[in-house]
Amino acid sequence: MGQIKINKPGLLTTVQDLGRYGYQQFGVSVSGVMDHVSARLANILVGNDEQEGLLEVTMLGPEIEFLDSVVIAVTGGDLLPTLNNQSINMNKSILVNKGDKLSFSGIKNGCRSYVAFSGAIEVPKLMGSKSTFTRGKIGGFEGRALKQGDILTIGKQSKPLSSLAGKENLENLYKYSNNIELRVIMGPQEDAFTKEGLETFLNNEYKVTNECDRMGYRLDGEKIEHKDGGDIISDGIAMGAIQVPSHGSPVIMMADRQTTGGYTKIGNVISVDLPKVAQAKPGDKITFKKIELKEAHKLLMDLEDKIAYIKEQCMKEKEIIRTIKYNLKVNGITYDVKVEELKN
Amino acid sequence: MYDKTKYLTAGDKALDMEFGNSISEQINNKIRSMAEAIGTQDIKGIVELVPTYRSLMIHYDPLETSYDQLVDSLKELENNLENISLPAPEVIEIPTLYGGDYGPDIENVSKHNDLSIEEVIKIHTSGEYLIYMLGFTPGFPYLGGMDTRIATPRLATPRTKISGGSVGIAGSQTGIYPIDSPGGWQLIGKTPIPLYDSQRESPILLKAGNYIVFKSIDEKDYLEIEEALKKGTYQYKIYPKKEESDDHGAN
Numbered sequence: 139m140g141q142i143k144i145n146k147p148g149l150l151t152t153v154q155d156l157g158r159y160g161y162q163q164f165g166v167s168v169s170g171v172m173d174h175v176s177a178r179l180a181n182i183l184v185g186n187d188e189q190e191g192l193l194e195v196t197m198l199g200p201e202i203e204f205l206d207s208v209v210i211a212v213t214g215g216d217l218l219p220t221l222n223n224q225s226i227n228m229n230k231s232i233l234v235n236k237g238d239k240l241s242f243s244g245i246k247n248g249c250r251s252y253v254a255f256s257g258a259i260e261v262p263k264l265m266g267s268k269s270t271f272t273r274g275k276i277g278g279f280e281g282r283a284l285k286q287g288d289i290l291t292i293g294k295q296s297k298p299l300s301s302l303a304g305k306e307n308l309e310n311l312y313k314y315s316n317n318i319e320l321r322v323i324m325g326p327q328e329d330a331f332t333k334e335g336l337e338t339f340l341n342n343e344y345k346v347t348n349e350c351d352r353m354g355y356r357l358d359g360e361k362i363e364h365k366d367g368g369d370i371i372s373d374g375i376a377m378g379a380i381q382v383p384s385h386g387s388p389v390i391m392m393a394d395r396q397t398t399g400g401y402t403k404i405g406n407v408i409s410v411d412l413p414k415v416a417q418a419k420p421g422d423k424i425t426f427k428k429i430e431l432k433e434a435h436k437l438l439m440d441l442e443d444k445i446a447y448i449k450e451q452c453m454k455e456k457e458i459i460r461t462i463k464y465n466l467k468v469n470g471i472t473y474d475v476k477v478e479e480l481k482n
Numbered sequence: 483m484y485d486k487t488k489y490l491t492a493g494d495k496a497l498d499m500e501f502g503n504s505i506s507e508q509i510n511n512k513i514r515s516m517a518e519a520i521g522t523q524d525i526k527g528i529v530e531l532v533p534t535y536r537s538l539m540i541h542y543d544p545l546e547t548s549y550d551q552l553v554d555s556l557k558e559l560e561n562n563l564e565n566i567s568l569p570a571p572e573v574i575e576i577p578t579l580y581g582g583d584y585g586p587d588i589e590n591v592s593k594h595n596d597l598s599i600e601e602v603i604k605i606h607t608s609g610e611y612l613i614y615m616l617g618f619t620p621g622f623p624y625l626g627g628m629d630t631r632i633a634t635p636r637l638a639t640p641r642t643k644i645s646g647g648s649v650g651i652a653g654s655q656t657g658i659y660p661i662d663s664p665g666g667w668q669l670i671g672k673t674p675i676p677l678y679d680s681q682r683e684s685p686i687l688l689k690a691g692n693y694i695v696f697k698s699i700d701e702k703d704y705l706e707i708e709e710a711l712k713k714g715t716y717q718y719k720i721y722p723k724k725e726e727s728d729d730h731g732a733n
Binding site: 159160161162163164165166167264265273274275276323324325326327371372373374375376377378379396397398399403406407408409431432434435438439442 | 490491492493494495496498500503504505529530531532533534535536537539541544545548549615616617618619620621622624660661680685686688689690
């Protein structure tokens with residue numbers, strides 16, 4: 139239990155969870171984290187349920203002051219996190235004390251970091267989710283991005299802080315690069331494109347433009363040719379759908395996408411590669427590779443196995459073989475020191 | 483409507499059942515039947531359904547079901563759709579204050595169609611409008627069935643802010659803005675009823691497959707309804723749609 143205070147909000151810091159499902163038929167966007175894998179790992183590292191509420195930090199990180207002690211973990215894009223101006227490790231759970239300040243000093247790679255807190259961020263669930271959908275002013279913290287002075291509540295952690303700190307994920311599941319290959323399942327409107335159009339899409343490099351946000355990533359490159367324009371009768375849009383309007387430039391639809399849309403979708407980024415999109419920045423280069431649905435599902439299962447393994451490692455209690463107590467005297471002050479020998 | 487429904491992949495976690503390539507009540511009826519049929523079954527792995535004009539998007543969890551398994555189950559349901567007894571759609575009444583500050587473009591509509599303002603209101607309130615789908619913003623209904631006698635092109639310059647509850651016309655479509663948003667529709671009136679209210683038990687008022695009717699109210703009614711909504715005493719007027727002999731020709 140505790141509180142955190144936002145001293146500086148950063149570029150775009152929002153409360154998210156894995157998304158608001160079940161309301162797309164009513165026109166409510168799913169929202170939720172852009173990079174599902176990093177967010178789940180952050181929660182796993184601090185002993186939370188994977189789907190819990192945490193902070194999504196974008197490019198320019200916030201400064202967060204801890205009003206109580208809590209265990210945190212930072213995952214995803216490396217925005218060079220520091221605690222009281224000392225750099226800290228990514229992908230590791232760290233005990234922070236009352237008065238400590240977490241900030242970010244730049245961008246090493248990627249674009250979005252996830253900060254999880256043991257006990258998770260407590261905001262009211264709206265339509266079953268803690269996610270913020272800023273365009274609709276729905277959910278999260280007052281339906282908006284965090285502002286200076288906001289105070290957020292952290293729930294009760296699953297275990298004592300001391301046993302939650304020090305968990306580390308050494309598995310490097312993603313390498314965030316400026317040259318990104320995205321694997322795609324073709325369709326649902328593959329037929330709306332000429333043979334040349336399909337070849338253009340699969341054989342050219344596309345650059346991420348400045349118009350990239352939680353709603354979608356607009357790309358720039360060779361124009362993709364339609365048979366008869368890019369308009370369709372509106373239908374549903376899945377996460378990672380690659381829309382190509384009549385102008386011929388692709389747009390990858392992300393977390394805050396509309397639930398329905400009237401443009402042709404040439405393909406859909408596979409789930410396993412969506413974190414790569416979430417971590418892409420303006421100027422990054424993207425190529426598309428077609429794969430079959432069965433292969434995409436196999437890749438997803440492999441990824442889930444790896445996440446399950448990481449979770450298992452993090453859940454392991456440390457096994458103490460023996461405890462030795464010392465009595466130390468430093469600069470005239472006496473300390474009782476306890477050392478635990480751990481089983482590897 | 484297609485002779486054979488198309489099953490289209492939409493990434494590795496969704497598929498589209500596409501029933502046709504036009505906007506029709508017949509296709510919509512089939513979508514509604516299919517959604518109803520899925521609702522009565524406990525098909526493993528289905529996450530949520532999104533009905534649209536001519537297709538039904540099915541979001542699924544590939545860790546719970548394989549694509550082939552899912553499609554087999556769906557095809558079996560589709561083959562037995564005649565056995566689905568579809569409940570009568572509901573009609574919800576939308577009290578609307580027409581003209582004045584509430585509907586500043588009603589004169590555009592009357593001039594464009596050479597009708598009096600009273601005639602515009604009479605025509606607009608006489609139809610039952612099918613909610614084909616919701617999208618664009620939370621709770622925004624795509625409505626069918628507007629009388630073309632009041633069709634009017636969009637504003638040349640869209641407004642940057644239209645307040646939630648505004649009722650408008652764009653071409654041969656009519657609709658209601660659920661929340662404040664920009665837009666180019668000709669605004670003819672406003673309803674005090676919120677289509678989206680995060681505090682209501684069902685935050686979204688409308689549902690695809692149901693119908694709405696507009697009822698003309700005066701300013702006194704408007705304020706009374708607003709007051710009743712605040713107190714939580716407003717009774718939404720919802721009733722089952724009467725069957726018409728020429729309706730629901732589908733299957």
